[in-house]
Amino acid sequence: MRALVTGGAGFIGSNLVDFLIRKDAEVVVLDNLVTGKRENLHPSATFIEGDVTALSDARKAVTGCDIIFHLAACRAVLQSIDNPLISNETNVTGTLNMLIAARDEGAQRFILASSSSVYGGAEELPTPESAPLYPRSPYAVSKLAAEHYCRVFWEIYGLETVVLRYFNVYGPRQRPDSQYAAVIPLFIRCLLSQESPIIYGDGRQSRDFTYIEDTVQANFLAATTPTSDCAGEIFNIACGEVHTLRELLNTLGDILDITPTPHSTDQRPGDIMHSHADIGKSQSRLHYTPKISFRDGLTQTVNWHQEHGNLFSRK
Numbered sequence: 001m002r003a004l005v006t007g008g009a010g011f012i013g014s015n016l017v018d019f020l021i022r023k024d025a026e027v028v029v030l031d032n033l034v035t036g037k038r039e040n041l042h043p044s045a046t047f048i049e050g051d052v053t054a055l056s057d058a059r060k061a062v063t064g065c066d067i068i069f070h071l072a073a074c075r076a077v078l079q080s081i082d083n084p085l086i087s088n089e090t091n092v093t094g095t096l097n098m099l100i101a102a103r104d105e106g107a108q109r110f111i112l113a114s115s116s117s118v119y120g121g122a123e124e125l126p127t128p129e130s131a132p133l134y135p136r137s138p139y140a141v142s143k144l145a146a147e148h149y150c151r152v153f154w155e156i157y158g159l160e161t162v163v164l165r166y167f168n169v170y171g172p173r174q175r176p177d178s179q180y181a182a183v184i185p186l187f188i189r190c191l192l193s194q195e196s197p198i199i200y201g202d203g204r205q206s207r208d209f210t211y212i213e214d215t216v217q218a219n220f221l222a223a224t225t226p227t228s229d230c231a232g233e234i235f236n237i238a239c240g241e242v243h244t245l246r247e248l249l250n251t252l253g254d255i256l257d258i259t260p261t262p263h264s265t266d267q268r269p270g271d272i273m274h275s276h277a278d279i280g281k282s283q284s285r286l287h288y289t290p291k292i293s294f295r296d297g298l299t300q301t302v303n304w305h306q307e308h309g310n311l312f313s314r315k
């Protein structure tokens, strides 16, 4: 397999690159390093520093690749609320560029990193892929638009597209040092530095936290499953079980042998109360099985933070 991973210097993309190289794939990475880090780049991957919003960069990166994993994105909901044009440009125009390049260069399959945010807090829990969609942020709108482009490129041009809707991915290399950092690295950093973690809302919000290894596994399955089972399809990729933010904090406290003292404040715009995936379709069609338990995943993540805390600048 010769694979392109856009966003391959980022959290999920770089873990995927490492896995593909262990599987003997030839890997090209396209990344503009806006949030990705050089230290995440695998030495055996061919790195193209470039931008998915430039069609010429997209074409250069796709050349000779049969599988495209498209993960490059502005991934933060709050960033999209602050600057919807940037998330639209990166996530919609960027995806369209990658699809055009993949079509023109004769790539076989295109796998999109989409997001559970397209459901916008579904009433049906656990939520199947067929649930009504109600994006509540510019980020979620951009991911939904990208999903539709994928379907259209399968239906019109025959490019095999597979959409993966990730649910709250966490694990090593997810960083706490950005104003848009995700909850797990933020909680871990607070606990390790003896600060009070902030909980937005009452802490009863629940999430289907998915360990990075399971997300990587899902990408590999999306690349290797027969066309008839996955082309033009959408799959929830999650753990399939939920935990509240308070449970999350208490489990982290338990792992670190610390009693957390959270500070509560107002819920944030674009936040939803509950998110829980029905993963039946991924299980039956992709043969996806989440393997890492919540506690084991958090323990491995805490270990990584303890080893790499010195990488993070305070912002």
Ligand SMILES: NC(=O)c1ccc[n+]([C@@H]2O[C@H](COP(=O)([O-])OP(=O)(O)OC[C@H]3O[C@@H](n4cnc5c(N)ncnc54)[C@H](O)[C@@H]3O)[C@@H](O)[C@H]2O)c1
Binding pocket: 006, 007, 008, 009, 010, 011, 012, 013, 030, 031, 032, 033, 034, 035, 036, 037, 050, 051, 052, 053, 070, 071, 072, 073, 074, 075, 090, 094, 113, 114, 115, 116, 165, 166, 167, 168, 169, 170, 182
């Ligand atoms: N982390 C999650 O919980 C989660 C949940 C749902 C969906 N996703 C999706 O998964 C993907 C990866 O997310 P992540 O958490 O690894 O984020 P990340 O920020 O670590 O990775 C994104 C990567 O894309 C690169 N990038 C951004 N804009 C680019 C551009 N214009 N051109 C080239 N490269 C660009 C960044 O430098 C970075 O390396 C994103 O598409 C995100 O929307 C993530």
